[in-house]
Amino acid sequence: MARRPHGGARICHCTRDTFSTRRRFPSAPTRYKTDEPQGEHVFTDPAQPNPSRQAACDANGRAGCAENEADPVFQEEQRHLSEVYAALCGMKRAIVAKIEKLDSDVAADKEMLADELTGNFASMGEAFETYAEFASANKSIDLYNAAQELNFQNLQKVSLLLHQPYFAKVVLQFKPGDAPKELYIGNAGISDENYRRLVVDWRSPVAETYYNQENGPTSYVANGRTIKADLKLRRQFDIEADRLNAYFDTTVAIQDAMLLASLSQERTSRMKDITATIQKEQNEVIRHQDCDVLLVNGIAGSGKTSVLMQRIAYLFYRQRETLRPEEVYLITPNPVFSRYIAQVLPDLGERNPETMTFNQFMAHIMPPERSRGRSDVDLSALERIDEAVRGLRFEPDDFKDIVCDGTQLISAGQIRQAADKFKRIPAGPHLVTLMREELHKRLNSRLRQMAASERAQNEATSLSIQEQVRIFHETIAPQTDAELRECALTYLNDRYAAAFDIVERDEWLRIDRIGMRLLRAEGLLPVEWAYLKMAVTGMGDASVKYVMIDEVQDYTCAQLMVLRRYFRRAHFLLLGDENQAIKAHTASFSEVRSLFEKTGLHVEECRLMTSYRSSPQITRLFSHLMPEEDRIRVSSVQHMREEPRIASFSDAASYEGALRETVERAKEHAGLTAVIANDRAALKRIAKMLGDAAPAVIDDDATLPARGVVLMTLEFAKGLEFDHVVIPDAREEVFGDDRVAKNRLYTSISRATGRITILAPGPITPLLQHEDRPA
Missing domain, CATH: 3.40.50.300 (P-loop containing nucleotide triphosphate hydrolases)
Known part of the structure; x- marks a missing residue:
């Protein structure tokens, strides 16, 4: 942190309104929402008919609702859901009432404090008394803010659960002969006023019994102790607010109906959480014991x-x-x-x-001028930097002036003098820390010297009213020479605030020159520059x-x-x-x-090693590009979909027509289609070829739509998924038989969940010749 003096302008009438600037009262009451697309949440009385549930019955037909009404398990689970939902509604009303009452109390206290706190600084004794009043007021504000923060945290939790109170249930028997215990698992944990646990947080230790995904003997670790239990039931729910749509009893992972239902949904413009469908191998990573480095190697689409x-x-x-x-x-x-x-x-x-x-x-x-450039630096270059820094001694030309707002505040020569003060200490983070402290002292001394000048004092007192309020938090009227100097110092500290940042960021060191001297190089690449600065200054x-x-x-x-x-x-x-x-x-x-x-x-x-994204056909296609020892371990849990379409063309007209037709047809399909170009040059060629029919280009500033067709490079498609992927140019010249080409093709194909179209204006890449389809 930069060390800046406070200016000491309290007794000289350059005072700040401590009460109003150090703390902030909770804001005025607002209307509290649950972030649902429909807007404000409507509290549903579970005892009354639910129109949305009735609409669902009408949509699904009377037979489906009659089947649910005849299912005693469904009815019991719906009754339990209604009770929990009613409790959550009651909690939300109570929390909102607390927030509104606290806001009302704060408003009343603000009026009282405004009358009582006069801000009297007429004498030293009255100033100290005023500061004590401010401190007391600030303590009250802290208490208000802490209480309101807790209220809003609770409101957020309840609002989250009102969307879906829970998604699963486990029945555990901890000892033979004991009554089994039912636990409902949701996105957050919550208890009622009697401390009865209504919902267990999915991250709690006991919830691991759900994610282990197999009934029978199981265990989990809580407070360092392994607790054994018998998992009697693992039940999944499809729930919307207070409506139970369906439930599924599963015994092993392969029967995970919720997972399969989730995977069949249309892609959206943003990633969703997978809390209800976390699989066993994924859960092992999520709950992995904390360690220095956890390295996860997963195939495309493994989540x-x-x-x-x-x-x-x-x-x-x-x-x-x-x-x-x-x-x-x-x-x-x-x-x-x-x-x-x-x-x-x-x-x-x-x-x-x-x-x-x-x-x-x-x-x-x-x-800014140093952050861009090649990143393919060999690790040995950084090792040479470590070696060179061990024997580093600063030279006179390694420093530069500290200049701020056009004014030289400390010269390079003065920095050399500071370095000479510690000449017995070798260059490195310890020396730089000592020099930093020394430069802060010199900078403070320089500003105090400037504050005694008539010019600085005139500038301070000539500030506009708006600037005075910004810097001093009120208008100023210094009465003595001491007050005038203090006001000038406060003004200079504000004007030259960036100088303290220059000192703190060690921008008085010429890292480029030091690096070129140490490495005998004509210049430094960004990675080398950053690493050298960390080695010399301890930046981090x-x-x-x-x-x-x-x-x-x-x-x-x-x-x-x-x-x-x-x-x-x-x-x-x-x-x-x-x-x-x-x-x-x-x-x-x-x-x-x-x-x-x-x-x-x-x-x-x-x-x-399991793909949850792509269909078995697409998974099989991209897995052929993997090393053989990994290929046999790959699996997909998706349903069978369309076979990949792979076509090569011998003439440009046929190819261009096929590409145009593919894009036009994609616009008619539901979901999102991505045309993935291999690089920026290929993207420009495709966009020019398609002309007015070219899809929207996705770049740094773009946001993915939920549906339609987009055009993007592979670099921007990384990590994303699409219902349909079009690879517009899969010739051998684009995807040769080297490892990087294989990886680029693998990555492009594996972005697709259900459909893949691969076109080539000429012979298809040999990487796909075993899959070739004639045009």
Whole structure:
């Protein structure tokens, strides 16, 4: 943190309204909603006829409703659901009443405090008394805010459950002869006023018995103790608000009716949570014991990203008191993907972590002109930096002036003098920390010196009323020379605030020059620059506890080393698919493991080998591009769909006509179709060829629609899924017989859930010749 003096302008009438600026009262009452598309939630009295349920009966026919009415299990579960829903409605009304009452109390107290707090600073004694009154008022505000924050958290939880109170039920017998215990599992846990557990949070230890997916003897770990039980019943529910649509009793994973129903739904423009349908192999990753590095290698469509999001929600639940969203970083492949997953955690009642792409991360830690450039740096280059820094001594030209708002505040020569003060200490993070402290002192001294000048004092007193209120929180009228200097100092601290940031960010060091001297190079690539600055200054964020990297197979060893060093105290969750490494020179999973182990971290691995995205036909098609030893382990749980359409054309006119026809037909289908070009140049050619019929192009700033047809490069399609995928150019020149080409084709095909069309204006790639279909 930059060290800035407060200006000391309290007794000189440059005072700030401490009460109004340090704390904020809860906002005025609002209308509370449950974020349903229909708007405000309508409380349903379960004892009264439910119009939506009656409409469902009319839609499904009288026979279906009569069947449910004749099913005693259905009737009992509907009765229980109605009771829970009524309790949740009552809780919501009570919470809203508390919020509104607290808002009313706050409004009354604000009026009282406004009358009582006069802000008298006429003398030192009266000023101290005023500060004591402010402190007391601030304490009251803190209590109000804490109570209101708790109310809103409870309101959010209840509102979440009003959408779907729960999705599953387990019946457990803990000891022979004891009565079985029924537990209902939902997206959040909640109890009634008598502390009777209405719904168990899916992340609680006992809920693991549901995700183990097999009836009979089971166990879970709670508070470090293994608890054994006999799972008598595993029941899944299809529930909307207070309406039970269906229930399913399952004994093994293959019978997971909820999963199959979920997979058959049409794709949407954003990712949904998979809480109700988490499978056993996915659950092992989500609930994996905390470790330094968890490396997850999963085939396309195995739910890696969904598992990642559920893992984050699980960690927030397990570390509720100690883990904050800003202490978790999620590194995503591109901005489109970031927007695609943005609603998963809020839908689970959690805040999103810090989310960014690697390029955005680099732009965050580097000057704008240095953050872009090649990333294919060899790991040995970073190792040379570590070696070179050990013997580094700063030279006079390694420093630069600290200039702010056109004014030189500290010269490079003065920084050299500060370095000479610590000349016995070798260059590195320790020396830079000492120099930073010294430069803060010199900067404060320089501003105090400037504040004594007539020019600075005139500038301070000549400020507009708006500027005075912004800087001093009131208009000023200094009466003495001391007050004038204090006001000038407060003004200068505001004007040159960026100078303290320059010191704190070590921007007074010429990292480029140091690097070129150490490495005997003409310039530094961004990854080299960032790593060198970390090695020299200790730049990094030690407060971050978890870093999640999706699509880790697309990172180089050097990029991963930068992240490892910057987040030096974090645990890492790395997810990817080696078969989706679509760039040359990226790290293999064995190299990823070795890299983190060499830095002293323990690495554990998990595999995900079941495809939940693609049909068996599409899964079979892309699995042919995998190494043989992995191919035999791949499976799909989806229903059989259309056979892939693969066609090659000997003349341009036939090819262009087929592509146009494919795009036009895709517009008539439900769901979302993606035309995936191999690179930017291919995308431009296809868009030009299709002319007015070209689909909308998806790039950095675009958001995926729920349906229609889009055109995008493979880089932007990464991690996404579509009902139909069109690969417009699958010639041998595009997809040769090398590993990267195989991976790019594998990745393109595996974006499809139900239909795949592969076209080629010439001979088809040999990678697909065993699947070739004549045009």
